[in-house]
Amino acid sequence: MKNYKVHNKLIHELKGIWVIAKKDIHIYYLKAPVLIFGIVFPCFLFLAFAFGREVDPASLIPGLIGMTLFFTASSVGPIIFPWETRGKTLERLVSCPVSIQSILLGDVLAGFLFGIGISLVPFLLGILGLGMNVDNYLILILAILLSALCFSSLGVLLSSPPTDNPSNVMMLSNLVRLPLIFISGIFIPIDQLPTGGQITSLFSPLSYTTDLLRHTLQGSHCYPIALDLLLLLVFTGVFLTFGIGLHKMSLAKRI
């Protein structure tokens, strides 16, 4: 009987994660400005680096896919909790029979799906527009899935300061995310960075995404594939553990 109750509760929590994700996508992600920004901002940065340089545009596609994944999967997650705090809808969610973990995992799932969806645009651009080849589809899929999960989890960690002002969190979010794109092999492969840059890049999850993408789309990489995948998982675990822990600690201050 007890096992049956635990099983029922687990199924309910899993459904709750999906319901929260659907709600997030409906309310926060499927907005024209969010969709346009998700595509335009990485493309703008890409063009800024591609123009005027004697590089093959196809060589920049792995970086563009990585950057798009990074900016889209972690874009909206940080502001969901502040918005919901301000609108008092967070209190409504917390009073429902779903745990705070499920609410946060729902936010992660929404960012994960959005990141994957939008990153198809630069991927198709590379395949169809620039004739790019994929060496290993399994690694490509794993790279995209794990990276989207990792960056989406980062978004939830960034939303943990107990504020009801989304602009405060956006400032923090950009402060953390923007520098990472310059040290993660997006525009310049990691092995071509100066020594300091190479060391710093070890602490960015985006480095392992671009390394995996360069491996499967360009045939060159800096770290072993297994290490890239493992470290993306480790970063995801760390972001989720700290994100959920900090949210639990700050929940009373939000309500």
Place this chain on the structure above:
Amino acid sequence: MTMRQKFAIKVEGLAKSYGNLLAVDHISFHVEDHEIFGFLGPNGAGKTTTLRMLTGVLKPDEGKAEIMGHDISRESFYAKMAMGIVPEVANAYIDLSAWNNLMLIGELYGVPKQRRRGKASELLRMFELYERKDEKVKGFSKGMKQRLVLCMALINDPQILFLDEPTAGLDVQSARLIRNLIGELNEGGVAVFLTTHNIEEANQMCHRVAIINYGRIVVIDSPENLRQTFRSVQSVEVAFARPLGIETLRKIPGVDMVRKMGDKFRLYTDNQAKVIDNLVDYARAKNLQIITLSTLGPSLEDVFVKLTEDHEKL
């Protein structure tokens, strides 16, 4: 109904602090099944903090609360499944339609799809929102939002309904609709926990009320018993044909306190007969014409003011 369930709510030694402020100070009470229980208190008394602990939104620092026999801290899932909540601020998603808000909450409570859709239609019709079910909530009036939040609280057929100031700031029509519905739900077997500032609302609706001040429960009883207990705040209401100074009336023997209420005076006393005799003698002596004279028992508001004042003096 499980064997261990005896009360809709059972609270023992519940306490919550915010820093150095003890917001709720080890309170204990119970709410019977099928009871409407009012929770009254001035601003900052601890009403909303108590409600948030009972609904699993805040974790208590000490003590425990059971909802329909389930510990809200250890078995919050089952406790929450049994309740519906109407918070003080209408907190529907303004970017979703009324219908989608109901579907969202129904899904979070695990209400099956067919049942959810049928119940949502029924509730929206009952609360006169069906015609606007596909409109975004951001275009709704305050009364409409509050009615929608009540629909959201009922989508899972709760056994107990928590309401935090449900009629505060609403138009008369919406407030009456909500009060009537609370009464009907209770007749149908739903227990109700109601926090309110509206003393008359509590008086009319609640089987029992608790008065809380500075985080402590001052008294729990039925509204009628409270009024009987506080006979010292019974009063005589009088109106004269011409204006009269309030100080003159304070000097009448037997009068403890005088309040001006519009064109009338309310004289508080523990001996109404004596005050009426003295008042009539005084009017004759001064050649004053009395227009109306009536005796009033202590109102719940009088009891509330007296209890919270007494508590402040402690």
